[in-house]
Amino acid sequence: MAAVRITALGGVRRCLGWSVRNWEFAGGSVEKLLCSVPTSEGGTLFDLLVEGDQVKPGYTVLWNGRRLGTVLEMQTEVKGEETLVAIDIVRAMTGG
Secondary structure, X not given: OXXXXXXXXXXXXXXXXXXXXXXXXXXXXXXXXXXXXXXXXXXXXXXXXXXXOEEOOOEEEEEOOEEEOEOOHHHOEOOOOEEEEEEEOOOOOOOO
């Protein structure tokens, strides 16, 4: 088992129902880790964050401080004692 510290911010936190959790994971890739985390809406964190082969616009996924933007980048093997941060991005708009 690998322990991963998952931090969910903004709308991602609302969808999970928690903001920080140490997640016990049987092993595999970051993609499989995201698929193992259920949301309160019945899907998974992967379903929430990914569309096609990319992270959806408006979301950011950080793995040990490094941005992951594609499913290919999510093939990184989880070793344990690592961190995942999932954030929804609010873009500021100016004008009036």
